Amino acid sequence: MQDIRNIAIIAHVDHGKTTLVDKMLMAGHLFRDNQPTEDLILDNNDLERERGITILSKNVSIQYKNTKINIIDTPGHADFGGEVERVLNMADGCLLLVDAFEGPMPQTRFVLQKAIEIGLKPILVVNKVDKPNCRPEEVQEEVFDLMYSLNASEDQLDFHTIYGSAKQGWMSDDWNKPSDSIQPLLDAILKYIPAPKRLEGTPQMLITSLDYSNYVGRIAVGRVHRGTLESGKDYALCKRDGSIVKTRIKELDVFEGLGRTKVEKVSSGDICALIGIESFDIGDTITDLENPEPLDPIAIDEPTMSMLFTINNSPFYGQDGKYVTSRHIYERLLRELDKNLAMRLEETDSSDSWIVYGRGVLHLSILIETMRREGYELQVGQPKVIIKQIDGEGYEPVEQLTINVPEEYASKIIDVITRRKGEMTSMENKGDRMHIEFIIPSRGIIGLNNIVLTLSAGEAIMAHRFLEFQPWKGPIEKRLNGSIIAGESGNAYAYALDKLQDRGRFFIEPQTEVYAGQVVGEHSKEGDLVVNVTKSKKLTNMRASGSDDKVQLPPPVIFSLEEALEYIKEDEYVEVTPKAMRIRKIILDETERKRLAKKG
Template structure:
């Protein structure tokens, strides 16, 4: 009997891609609120998806993270549908996060401001989505802005999509250009919590009571996850996190088979295959991780119990291990030196972290979940060369460390050069 391809109609995995301040977090908040994720009593913060202090303050997404919406509206055909929403960064400097976020999902919502339209950084993320052949939904947000120019923004977005499709068509010969040409458009105001497929007048709210048209568009245009019935367990690690109670957490998407708590699985990494036990399995409900007994194909969960697990590793069947391909990430392009504070005023602030060991441990901890970063030794034992995808990514790391009490000496950013076939 041949193994059949089966579809999980009760599940959708979608990434939301947007430039800084185009209203992504506000829209996700409205999706969560309208599907009852917060109950009646919970106080909803303005930026529930921005989990780090810096993300809340600056309104930028740094880490790819997921939340879960349980949708039971008219387009769900009577059964509750789990919509996993992956919030990807909208900036090329966090490209490692973008690529991993896209590997978890089956489609992308491109969110653009009704006045500003698509901006240069949106281009980077969208290109990655087209290269991965992910279907796109265009959401024009903040349509009630006084300076909205909805027609122009839709036109600019379509031009961008077509231009990128032509760019990547050589690398992706089977790209569906018709699908790119016929991208569905939803007009929304995340703040007001309304959306429509009918274009409103510039500066006006859509004629709608809620976000149902957006949910219906996601249900229709984002493919449900498929898997091979009867295939052995395959789960791809796409991100890492840390819990003070459980230690290192691996975020993964189950591709085939079922993953159970307390199950012994084969852990496939660059160092070979080893049997390990899943001590804890966590699923996301709203914004919170809660214990689960099992995870089926298409589901995105976190597991604990494997201290040295890395991004790109596979959990599979110990009796018939079938590893998935490693995730490839673009090389770093900018580097700078990070060292301890060597000035006479070092350590004057109570509780300051000033030793080389503390800085080294913190940089190594950053590498756990940040695969687009590299930390290299220098000829000085108290200084390291940190390489990343851009100045913003490096500046965010330094800012986070300073807020944690580290006193640092930072070098000037330099371009990372590489020799290919003897040419620099």
């Protein structure tokens, strides 16, 4: 029997987790001819690389001193809580990775809390000690205080600490004495992380993760809890609702390096992938056919936000998308439900729109962005917070928000957040920056990122995580400025935009195709304004002094997908196609809009 260690890696966004895993893979000699590659190997989908975040958890393994180390890369964002819960169930210990300057952050806390509840033994890795003004010792004390406040056991509080720089490729027990490799970390894993307990008896495996292949369909991934699984044999699949189905494992794979290797059987403690199991869900148990004993299913965080998804019915529909019909979009959303645990789908009265529930704006915008890149065209409405009725009273989701900002901007930011029903819970100085914590309704966070960055000249670092449902906090003031709406379809002219500059700021540049009802800018006052941006200059054969001056336009405001979703009002949609993103009024016709406004 081979020695095994199963570890999950926990870290806040951008603390160097994926870089560290890449260095561990290099130490396990997983590259062709041991040549390191420049790319991040684990964050292998384009979206993850562009944003520098991990969205999907991944499994890889390395061999070190005759021991197989299974590494599970977890997302740091609270929006992907569904991913985190499942993957921690496969581990026996975790590496808690913390930046030597920033210290533990809210998202570290989110995943660490889950790991401590499950009972995982942590090793603290203080990364980026090569940074100027880093404070490794203080950070280690902060982590101890954090774990104490999360009710960690004495065994968990007695954690081992390693210092180093993943980017430079070294780890050491003393940060003042750099080593020349990351071997001290691998030795610490073998020494401090317990090997999985070998449980004999009838086989049991909880399905905690999913893989998908175009050839074999859905693949169940999990850790064998007890006994041995063999390929080609029949087993019982115990579902969440208590029903039991007979199923057969057609192929059994274990993770080796960056890929998977086919094996005949897998014993208790190892992580494996099962091919050929039909109609399973995350949280189901594979167990003995004669004597089925299901394991407890995983508790999944509930969604906190919803958005309306609908087909693209704007005048520009079908121009650059491959999949535009309601059938295409509905099938794609159903496929997403297969692997996206924290997502729910609800059908509406009309056949071409659906309500999609998720963990936050980021969670849903990643889905929209992925669909867009696959060639789908769709429209999405304003994100709405889920309100729960408890004893006849409305309860809404509340989040913990932390903002790290230079001292001179702190008062402006506190003012904005308290206006959005945020309550300040703590405030401390860290050098020349302030670290402020708030409790704020999820509604108040929608659209906040943009405002905070503007007020702090781009200096603020903002992070938030879901806490609980609390009684409704009352109305929150939203964007007061109205929209500038195109009154006619056609090409936008610089001449027209120039004459309208004093009315507000624009989202389009000259020569952009627009349609009537499209939102082309933000009005400088309240209330919507309909303008004609397609008006060209009437030419005469007379020259007039001063009238032929060169037009000078400020650059247009360009939104990212999340910003657009957070910006729109209730009567607006974001139209998303593979090549473009536009904001539009739900009702394009101006007279129709006025008639409905009169009706109220």
